[in-house]
Amino acid sequence: MSTHRHVDNSELKQILLSIIGNVPVGIIALNFNGKIILMNEQAAGILEVNKKLQTCIDLPLTDLLFKESKFYATINKCITEGMSIFNLENEGFKEKILTVKGRPFINGIIITIEDVTQSFEFKQLEFKNKELEEFSYITSHDLQEPLNSIISFASLLEDRKTNLDSVGQKSIDVIVSSAYRMKEFIKVLLEFSRIGQRQEKNEVKIIQLIEDLKTDLHNLIETKKATVEYIGKPITINVFEPDFIKLLQNLVVNGIKYTDSETKPKIIIDVKELPELFEFSIQDNGIGIAEEYYDKIFGVFERLHTRDKISGTGIGLSHCKKVVELHGGEIWLTSEVGKGTTFYFTVPK
Ligand code: ADP
Numbered sequence: 001m002s003t004h005r006h007v008d009n010s011e012l013k014q015i016l017l018s019i020i021g022n023v024p025v026g027i028i029a030l031n032f033n034g035k036i037i038l039m040n041e042q043a044a045g046i047l048e049v050n051k052k053l054q055t056c057i058d059l060p061l062t063d064l065l066f067k068e069s070k071f072y073a074t075i076n077k078c079i080t081e082g083m084s085i086f087n088l089e090n091e092g093f094k095e096k097i098l099t100v101k102g103r104p105f106i107n108g109i110i111i112t113i114e115d116v117t118q119s120f121e122f123k124q125l126e127f128k129n130k131e132l133e134e135f136s137y138i139t140s141h142d143l144q145e146p147l148n149s150i151i152s153f154a155s156l157l158e159d160r161k162t163n164l165d166s167v168g169q170k171s172i173d174v175i176v177s178s179a180y181r182m183k184e185f186i187k188v189l190l191e192f193s194r195i196g197q198r199q200e201k202n203e204v205k206i207i208q209l210i211e212d213l214k215t216d217l218h219n220l221i222e223t224k225k226a227t228v229e230y231i232g233k234p235i236t237i238n239v240f241e242p243d244f245i246k247l248l249q250n251l252v253v254n255g256i257k258y259t260d261s262e263t264k265p266k267i268i269i270d271v272k273e274l275p276e277l278f279e280f281s282i283q284d285n286g287i288g289i290a291e292e293y294y295d296k297i298f299g300v301f302e303r304l305h306t307r308d309k310i311s312g313t314g315i316g317l318s319h320c321k322k323v324v325e326l327h328g329g330e331i332w333l334t335s336e337v338g339k340g341t342t343f344y345f346t347v348p349k
Pocket of ligand 1: 250287315
């Protein structure tokens with residue numbers, strides 16, 4: 001028994017019209033004179049035609065096209081030189097990016113139009129980000145070498161500093177300290193550009209991770225008489241481990257660092273388990289951050305303190321943001337000046 005039954009012409013026409021009306025693609029049929037035989041709403045929308053659809057029938061398509069576009073030129077060519085296959089990929093049309101294809105049929109040509117602006121822009125952004133990452137990796141990598149030469153020659157001079165007058169001696173000191181500072185910048189930039197590269201996610205036990213973190217930060221914790229406590233459940237999470245460690249480390253170090261000298265830093269790390277994600281919080285009893293700076297501090301090299309007061313490069317929180325976003329989460333904070341700050345971030349399960 002056949003599963004198909006005979007479809008008569010009027011039924012076929014209904015089916016075709018319904019398909020044409022519903023596909024996410026603009027469709028236009030032109031006769032050999034370039035006049036519109038059929039056009040769907042999608043095509044009218046993409047081309048920003050502000051007439052009723054029925055009134056477009058029999059109009060030359062070129063009347064509706066933006067004259068500066070390659071689409072216009074191609075249709076003109078089809079009319080004067082004959083209808084043949086054409087493909088226009090990612091062509092600019094007013095504010096849009098279109099992919100337009102033409103396929104001849106017995107009475108003229110069928111044109112399909114897709115608005116690819118969004119996916120095109122997304123691809124471009126992805127490409128630009130990759131390019132930027134590579135650029136910062138290469139520059140920071142290559143900058144290290146001449147800088148190392150500066151440092152070693154300046155150190156040689158430093159050993160002979162007694163032969164110089166006071167201006168000369170001061171200059172050597174500035175060269176050496178600036179060069180070391182630049183080395184630190186390059187190191188963090190290099191780390192920043194490498195986030196998420198060449199890594200696989202793995203299961204990490206949070207209790208163990210925090211114990212290791214405390215061991216790594218032993219000196220800082222001792223000197224500042226700080227306490228770091230985890231009060232959450234002993235969860236296991238699937239993360240890019242080295243990046244995740246750095247994320248927690250940056251937030252804990254900041255919590256300890258940005259405390260006034262009379263206060264013993266008290267850092268409390270907690271995690272809340274929600275159906276779709278884990279929400280971490282890192283709370284400190286430090287100097288706090290005024291609300292107007294909440295966004296600014298996540299920018300690369302943005303700092304609220306001069307480096308003679310508290311040392312730093314200003315990249316720590318941008319690093320944190322990049323790592324959190326790499327995991328598909330979000331980062332934010334609440335703070336009270338003089339009382340303390342809590343940074344929150346989420347990691348989807
Ligand atoms: P860095 O610590 O190297 O300056 P970050 O990107 O980690 O860079 O932080 C940017 C700025 O945000 C810091 O200079 C500081 O002013 C502020 N900040 C960060 N964490 C805290 C915190 N826990 N308490 C108060 N201020 C903070």
